[in-house]
Amino acid sequence: MLSKNQIKLITSLQQKKYRDLHQLFVAEGNKLISDLIAAKTKVEYLIYTKEWNTKNSIGNQVKINNRIETDAIQMKKISSLKSPSSVLAVFKMPTREVNEKNIQNSLSILLDDVQDPGNLGTIIRIADWFGIKHIFCSCNTVDLYNPKVIQATMGAISSVNVSYVDLKTMILKYKKPDFPIYGTFLEGEIIYKCELQKKGFIIMGNEGKGVSESIQKLVSNKLYIPDFPCGEAASESLNVSVATSIICSEFRRQEF
Template identity: 80%
Template sequence: MLSKNQIKLITSLQQKKYRDQHQLFVAEGNKLVSDLIKAKAEVEFLIYTKEWKECNSIARKTKINNRIETDENQIKKISSLKTPATVIGVFKIESKTEDENNIQNSLSLVLDDVRDPGNLGTIIRIADWFGIKHIFCSRNTVDLYNSKVIQATMGAISSVNVIYTDIEELILKYKTPSFPIYGTFLEGEIIYKCQLQKKGFIIMGNEGKGVSQNIQKLVTNKLYIPNFPNGEAVSESLNVSVATSIICSEFRREEF
């Protein structure tokens, strides 16, 4: 069974300051936990019910030192979900580094102050689907290890390298005449008419304010996703994760 100290630790990890302090994060649910374990994420400890253990071989086949079998009542005490899962993993936060060669020769996403956890998690899933290996986040972007972000990634967090950095310095570091910096703007060129490259940064802005002024100045290729019929008034702009999906799909379509 879980000790009082373990319950206190796990519940504290719902706050960023304690995730930073302990360098740990929590993942809940069979698919998410299983995907992280398969991706060789380092497990601090694994908590599960007897029923989960009997139905899932990963707990038996994987070498995990700290395993805790408990009951549904204790799971409820530590879960951040309305309907608690039958397995919870506490994982170590690994340090992320840039693969400069990969970055210079492929597409990467750059997120300029994306604040909604669901949006960040969905964008990570989108990147994974379209084979984008790097996402760079401004320092004000929502924390990767926020429980809502983790849930929204549906395990894709193990496949995409998410790095928090000064994105202005990052862009200046890689920006060259042959390395385009893409961004979406109302005054941009219609994306369906553009010849898109296989490398560069795709910048996605804040949900309410879009791409910040200092980053706008660094964009070399302004793109526009038109509504239909083109030019007709619509109620509101696209959600940032939806826009990311459309843009990534169009970039990959160019490769077929």
């Protein structure tokens, strides 16, 4: 069973300051935990119910020092989910390395102050699906290791390199005539009429404010996702993760 100190530690990881302090984060559910273990993310604790343990062998292929069997009551205490899973793991935050050559020759997503954990998690899944290996977040973007972000990635967090940077500095470092900086705007060029390149930055803005003014000035290619039918009243804007999916899909479609 879990000790009081272990319960206190795990529940504290729902807050960013304690995740940063301990360099730990929590994941729940079979698939998510399996994917993180397969990606060689170091496990600090693997916690599960007896019923789960009789049916599963997650983590048996690697050395995990702290395997703890507990009950549904304790699982509810440490879980951040409304319906707690029967397995939870505490992982060490991995060291993330940026491959500059890969960035120069491929597409990366830049997130300008995205606030909703579900949006960030979904965008990471979208990036993974469309083969985009790097996401760069502004320092005010929601924390990658927020439990809601982790759950929303559905395991894609193990395949996509997510870094927090000063976006302006990042853009200026890579911006060249042959390296486009794409951004989404209401006054941009219709994306389906654009000839899109296989490399560059795709900037997605804040849910309410869009791309910030200072970053807008650095955009070389403004893109617009049109509503249909044109000229008729529609929603004011698209959800940022939905917009990201449409944009990434069009980039990849043009490669065929």
